[in-house]
Amino acid sequence: MFSALILDDEAPARKFLHGLLAEHCTQLSAFFLAGDIPTAARLLQENEIDILFLDVNLGTETGFDLLQQGTGRHQALIFVTAHEEFSLKAIKARAIDYLLKPIDIDELLLAVDKATGFLKSTRPAPVAQTPASDTGKQQVIVNHDDGFELFDQSRILFAEAEGSYTAFYLEGAQKIIASRQLGSYETLLASPFFFRSHKSYIINLRHLKGYSSKNGYTALLSEGYEVPVSRRKLSLFLELSKKLGS
Template sequence: MINVIIVDDEEFARSSLYFLLQENCENVQICGIAKSVDEARDLLSQHEVDLIFLDIAMPGKNGFELIPDARSNNAQVVFTTAYDQYALKAIKSSALDYLLKPIDIDELKETVEKATRLIGFNDYENNRNERLKDLTQNLSDKSGIRKISLPNSQGYTLIGIDEIIHIEADSNYSVFHLHNRDKITVSRVLKEYEEMLPENQFVRIHKSSIVNLNYLVEFNSKNGLEVLLKNGEKIAVSRRRASDFMDKIKVYTSYSSDK
């Protein structure tokens, strides 16, 4: 048996992973569930934990901040997240594996089997290169993934990032405007998506707006700098972000002409 804790700020994500592990991984004993990094640290101090299923984007402290605690407790880490943009950082942190939400049952089983084999070794560092090789291979299989999962009250909505025209801030919520004219509201702040989406394609042009440059039709300074998008919407560019926006446009147009 291997002792496992689940760390995720979303109730649906915690309960669904708990159910998947209970139903499909007989050698797993779940000894705790945490909603934050601080709660996870408490669990690590109370239990001998072999494996941590760890979300990355959480309020307060993100999942990477738990890595030193995991190492000091000789616990392996599997990142569980809706965003594949974290892949490189996951590799650098020497995580055992990286699972993209919604979690596939077969991938989960493979990860638990890998963890079971690895935990059987006493010398963690001697097997570090093998772990990194396995993780790199696992991530390379997902290198073509260009989707993100947006949490909702029932689970997740999976969308391609190229479907996003722009994202609008609404207090502590983010509203996704999609090319089919649908709107999806997510209970996460805009800054999280600014950090997660590819910066060569998505640009923060205002404190309340991120635009997808693929949908940019024109930008002008008739009424202060503003952009016109393919869906007909006009969005203001703040003075503070104007210089960065123009630099991003130069890079984007240069990249597009080379393709």
């Protein structure tokens, strides 16, 4: 069981998020609510808190100001804000996720799953990274119903949710069905190349070949694959794509 701190200067927003988490996230057992940074800092000092839900705009301060005090090093960070322009700064702060208001319940549940997965790092993980090989490639082990598969992380084109399973699409038209949900793998794939473009997809930006908005927002990948990009993730996707291509 895990505890959570909600930092938002608007009381209705704090209570609304608290209500969603209390109703839908049974893995969270304790909640602390703060309307400003001094209160949040005091709560963190007095209690063992696992996950931080931080708003960005706090009047004259921001959620990042709390992190500058040395807080958040051992917690999982999730930003919940109406301001999408701070998403890259959140990534640099090693945030688990960046959720835009109004809150999408599916995205919130996925973010909490990622956070708790990160916090369970001392427990057996569904994907294990192996030491880099002589060629400098990072390898991963993916468990499936018949055993496991070991392959270079760079070979992953994208991963797709298939119910309670995950399908990994690799170079060479290879497909591997893993016996865990997609959210279990997100924090274990190395950034900045792996990006959650949609609630059902993680793409490898190293294989990005283009982008199209002709039939919805779509990332064009190697070997002719087309993967959707959600409206909420589009701005960050375009910004990261330009950054990686520069």
